[in-house]
Amino acid sequence: MKTDISHTFALAGNPNAGKTTLFNHLTGARQHVGNYPGITVERKEGYVLENGQRIKLVDLPGTYSLTAYSAEELVARDFLVNEKPGVVINIVDASNLERNLYLTAQFLELGVPLVIALNMVDVAKSRGITINTEKLSELLGVPVVPIIARTGIGTKELLATACQVAAGENSWQPLTISYGEDLDATIMQLVAEIERHSFLTERYPARFTAIKYLENDEQLIVLGRDESPTVAAALEAEVNKVSQHLQKTLSVFPEAIIADHRYGYLKSVLRNGVITQTFDSDRLYTSDKIDKVVTNRLLGPIIMLAVLMGLYKFTFSWSELPVVWVEGFFGWLSATLETLLPEGPLRSLIISGIIDGVGGVLGFVPLILFMFFGIALLEDSGYLARVAYMMDRIFRSFGLHGSSVMPFIVSGGIAGGCAVPGVMATRTLRSPKERMATLLTVPFMNCGAKVPVLALLIGAFFTEYKAMMMFLFTMLAWLVALCVAKFLRITFLRGEATPFVMELPPYRYPTLRGLLIHTWERTWQYIKKAGTVILAISILLWAMMTYPGLPSSEQARFTEQRQTLMAAAAPEVVAELADERDHRSEAAVELAEKLTLIDQQEAAAALRLSLAGRIGTALESLSQFAGFDWRTNIALLGGFAAKEVIISTLGTAYSMGEVDPEAPDSLSERLQRSENWNRVIAVSALVFIMFYAPCFVTVACIAKEASWGWAVFSMAFNTIFAFTLAVLVYQVGMLLHLS
Numbered sequence: 001m002k003t004d005i006s007h008t009f010a011l012a013g014n015p016n017a018g019k020t021t022l023f024n025h026l027t028g029a030r031q032h033v034g035n036y037p038g039i040t041v042e043r044k045e046g047y048v049l050e051n052g053q054r055i056k057l058v059d060l061p062g063t064y065s066l067t068a069y070s071a072e073e074l075v076a077r078d079f080l081v082n083e084k085p086g087v088v089i090n091i092v093d094a095s096n097l098e099r100n101l102y103l104t105a106q107f108l109e110l111g112v113p114l115v116i117a118l119n120m121v122d123v124a125k126s127r128g129i130t131i132n133t134e135k136l137s138e139l140l141g142v143p144v145v146p147i148i149a150r151t152g153i154g155t156k157e158l159l160a161t162a163c164q165v166a167a168g169e170n171s172w173q174p175l176t177i178s179y180g181e182d183l184d185a186t187i188m189q190l191v192a193e194i195e196r197h198s199f200l201t202e203r204y205p206a207r208f209t210a211i212k213y214l215e216n217d218e219q220l221i222v223l224g225r226d227e228s229p230t231v232a233a234a235l236e237a238e239v240n241k242v243s244q245h246l247q248k249t250l251s252v253f254p255e256a257i258i259a260d261h262r263y264g265y266l267k268s269v270l271r272n273g274v275i276t277q278t279f280d281s282d283r284l285y286t287s288d289k290i291d292k293v294v295t296n297r298l299l300g301p302i303i304m305l306a307v308l309m310g311l312y313k314f315t316f317s318w319s320e321l322p323v324v325w326v327e328g329f330f331g332w333l334s335a336t337l338e339t340l341l342p343e344g345p346l347r348s349l350i351i352s353g354i355i356d357g358v359g360g361v362l363g364f365v366p367l368i369l370f371m372f373f374g375i376a377l378l379e380d381s382g383y384l385a386r387v388a389y390m391m392d393r394i395f396r397s398f399g400l401h402g403s404s405v406m407p408f409i410v411s412g413g414i415a416g417g418c419a420v421p422g423v424m425a426t427r428t429l430r431s432p433k434e435r436m437a438t439l440l441t442v443p444f445m446n447c448g449a450k451v452p453v454l455a456l457l458i459g460a461f462f463t464e465y466k467a468m469m470m471f472l473f474t475m476l477a478w479l480v481a482l483c484v485a486k487f488l489r490i491t492f493l494r495g496e497a498t499p500f501v502m503e504l505p506p507y508r509y510p511t512l513r514g515l516l517i518h519t520w521e522r523t524w525q526y527i528k529k530a531g532t533v534i535l536a537i538s539i540l541l542w543a544m545m546t547y548p549g550l551p552s553s554e555q556a557r558f559t560e561q562r563q564t565l566m567a568a569a570a571p572e573v574v575a576e577l578a579d580e581r582d583h584r585s586e587a588a589v590e591l592a593e594k595l596t597l598i599d600q601q602e603a604a605a606a607l608r609l610s611l612a613g614r615i616g617t618a619l620e621s622l623s624q625f626a627g628f629d630w631r632t633n634i635a636l637l638g639g640f641a642a643k644e645v646i647i648s649t650l651g652t653a654y655s656m657g658e659v660d661p662e663a664p665d666s667l668s669e670r671l672q673r674s675e676n677w678n679r680v681i682a683v684s685a686l687v688f689i690m691f692y693a694p695c696f697v698t699v700a701c702i703a704k705e706a707s708w709g710w711a712v713f714s715m716a717f718n719t720i721f722a723f724t725l726a727v728l729v730y731q732v733g734m735l736l737h738l739s
Contacts, residue, residue: 006053007166008083012076012107013091014100015062018119020044022091022149023059026159050159058085066106067215067255074219080112081203086166088112089158094124094131094146097275098266104140105262110208111174114142115162117154121146128278139269141175174205179261183214183254186242190214190235197231200224213239214254287507291386300390307378308414308474312467315371316455322366327666330359345546353542354535357648360667361530364452364647369523371416371451376518380510384409398482399489403429404438408481412445415454415474416522419443419698423705433495437488439706440714443694444481446474448526449643453689456647460668461682477690484721530644537641538648544612545634545652550605558602565594607631607653626688626726627681627734636688642695680733684726691722 011019027046044059060076080088090107092100107114118133137144143161147154178184190210194201200209200223212220213235224232243254250257294303334355341347378384388409392402404426405413411422422442429435446454458469489495550558566574569591576588577595584592607613608630615637616630623633635649647667654670671677693699693715703711733739 004054005047005056007086007163008056008058009162009166010058010060010079010083010085010088011091012060012080012088012103013062013117014064014093014103017062017091017093017100018149019059019062019091022089022117022119022147022155023057025149025152025155027057048159050163053163055159055163058083064103066103066110067212067217080110086113087115087162089115089117089162091117091119091149094118094121095127095129097124097129097131098263098270101266101269102259102262105175105177105266108140108142108175109177109211111205113165113168115158115165116140116142116144117149117158118144118146119149121154122148130276130278132274132276135272136269136274139272139274174207176207177261177265179211179258182242182246183257186214186238187211189238193231193234193238197228199231199235200227210235211258214242215258216253216255287382290507294383295386295389300386304387304390305471307383309467309471311371311374311378311414312470312474314374315367316466316470319367319370323363326366327363330355330363331666334359348546349539349542352652353539356651356667357538357542358530358535360456360647360651361452361534361644362527363666364455365523365527367455368416368448368451368526369519372522373515373519375414375416376515376522377510378414380508380514380518382507384414387414394482398486399434400438400482400485401429401431401434404434404485407438407442408445408478411442412447412450413474413478415446415451415470416448417445418447418449419445419694420701423698423701426705431495433489433493436706436710437485437493439702440488440710440717441481441485443698443714443718444477444484444691446477446690447643448522449529449695450690453643453646454686456650456668457671457682457686460671461677461679473686473690476687480691480725529642533642534644534648537638537645538652541612541634541638541645541649542652545607545610547610550602550609554605554609555602558598558605561598562595565591565598612637625730626723627684627730628688628726629676631676632685636685636692639689640693640696642697643689646689678739680730680739683733684730687729688722688726691725692719693722694718 011023013019023044023046026048046057046059048055048057058079060079063076066077066080079085088107090104092104104114104116116136118131118136121131124131131146133144133146143165145154145158145161147158149155179187187207187210190213191206193199194206194209199206200220204212204220209220209224213224216239221232221236224235239254246252246254246257293299334351337347337351337355341350375384378387388405391405391408391413395402395404407422407425409417410425411417411419419442422445423439426435426439426442429438454470454473455466458466458473462469569587573585573587573591576584577592608617612634613630616633619633619637620628620630623629623636628636631650631653634653635646638645638649650671651667654667654674671682694702699711699715702714
């Protein structure tokens with residue numbers, strides 16, 4: 001249905017206040033809800049119908065303030081001042097009212113048309129907190145609607161109230177808060193200067209600009225210098241003057257005084273009969289009690305490692321049988337088509353290019369499904385935020401910011417994420433150097449694309465210790481990423497660390513529906529990728545591995561070898577090969593084996609002389625130091641496009657060397673049987689795959705977030721580093737006879 005948009009409403013609030021949950025409930029969308037800060041870094045849009053009106057809802061990133069310290073705050077503020085939505089629905093956590101209202105105070109100072117959605121009133125009630133919404137509405141001068149976003153209670157009233165405010169066509173009415181004698185006097189001077197020169201007044205109220213100058217808002221200062229260098233210099237001089245005065249007299253900066261007075265204003269509002277506390281405010285809530293054990297300095301890390309190990313045990317043990325079924329299905333399909341289709345390029349494309357390529361990737365769907373379910377359980381319950389909290393302590397010692405933890409986890413810190421949102425999540429970091437160090441090292445995590453590769457090689461060469469090996473490789477990814485980050489911070493990205501305080505959301509009972517939706521959404525992404533990108537790349541690589549094919553002289557040589565063998569055999573033995581017998585004579589079996597060997601040699605020669613084979617062979621002189629043969633080189637080259645392609649390419653490469661249709665087997669079995677693979681090579685390959693250049697999409701994302709220079713640096717640095725590590729593993733492993 002296509003109708004004109006009646007109003008645009010923005011959803012804004014602190015991280016974890018329930019914005020995205022409310023957005024999903026109102027629009028029916030399924031935006032990902034992360035139970036930790038920084039998951040929404042770009043605005044999301046959706047539509048809702050209310051009394052025949054089509055309303056556009058914009059979900060802004062969660063922010064604590066409107067001062068543009070981070071990309072999230074910048075996105076939120078820019079949208080408000082540039083787009084001027086009809087109403088801003090401010091989601092406020094009722095159980096943490098005072099802290100959440102800090103952002104509300106800034107909305108009021110900006111003067112946006114505001115409706116407060118008082119979310120999680122049930123949680124507040126369970127904690128003995130009663131909020132007089134009428135009183136709060138009266139004191140702040142804006143409507144306040146109690147809601148429970150998770151269940152949808154109160155959301156209809158909220159939408160109706162927002163429509164009423166939007167229909168009122170009220171102009172922006174900025175709130176004035178007193179910041180004490182010194183700052184109030186300075187603000188008046190700044191406002192007079194701003195209004196006299198109409199300095200940025202088309203975008204911001206004059207008083208808001210003055211306050212942002214006092215808060216040292218970098219984006220607005222740069223904007224001011226572009227607008228009018230003379231006026232900007234005058235404002236900055238006035239701000240410096242009062243800043244020096246405050247440091248001399250009170251040893252504080254203006255922004256600290258502004259924050260104190262805002263909290264003072266909010267305290268005075270809340271103490272005016274807004275909040276009634278039934279229980280002792282010092283009482284420990286259930287979440288706090290659990291956290292005393294789960295985030296304990298000694299017990300916390302042990303529990304975290306046990307949970308991680310449990311996740312992998314659950315994934316591998318529960319998915320083992322379904323993986324065998326899926327592999328068996330593709331094996332059966334391959335063997336059936338082998339007998340039905342006539343020999344030629346089409347059969348090779350369907351069996352070697354598509355089924356053995358894409359089928360190899362799809363074979364891991366059950367494993368991915370179980371792993372995503374386990375991760376969704378940890379995430380929805382709130383435990384992942386505790387992992388981030390504990391990792392924060394470690395991160396700071398490696399020169400990273402506490403906020404860096406989230407990009408690492410999103411990228412696959414517990415295996416199964418994606419580096420693209422991880423790179424984007426670095427926008428939450430305020431320090432450019434900490435952000436860059438995080439951005440360059442998040443691709444080291446084991447994303448969802450690497451998991452099947454890890455599962456394949458671990459399953460093939462470490463059958464008895466699959467969960468343990470997966471756990472060790474996850475730990476290795478963290479260790480290497482942190483060490484590289486430390487290296488970057490003491491070399492290319494030197495600078496002071498900035499402080500950080502992480503908010504811990506309360507524990508929640510995950511709903512079965514939510515777990516299933518999150519699991520299916522991520523698994524479906526994986527299946528879609530296999531059916532589109534991986535399929536296209538598999539066909540391309542199959543073509544590269546098929547053409548130009550064997551020269552006629554070579555073909556003639558293999559034909560001659562077959563004819564010689566057949567001529568030397570007795571006619572009745574040759575006749576046996578043409579029959580579909582269950583039992584053949586010993587001579588016929590021997591002849592068949594020799595002919596199969598020639599077929600294999602011919603297929604291997606054709607593959608080696610193909611375009612991909614020539615590239616792989618050319619690289620072998622270097623890659624042999626890490627134990628990689630030319631077929632593995634082809635697969636690793638394909639991995640530059642997407643890491644799942646490594647499996648499909650290995651599947652194709654090792655399928656085209658096999659020509660025994662009566663014994664179709666899985667890729668794992670083919671690798672186990674190959675003389676070019678052993679345990680040391682498997683570990684060497686895993687190390688290289690984990691740490692070499694990110695996939696193209698991640699590289700493009702790094703270029704967008706930083707620059708193409710850093711994107712190229714990421715590709716070159718990661719590949720050289722990964723190859724050095726792989727060579728070390730292979731050489732030491734072979735020296736110690738660990739193969």
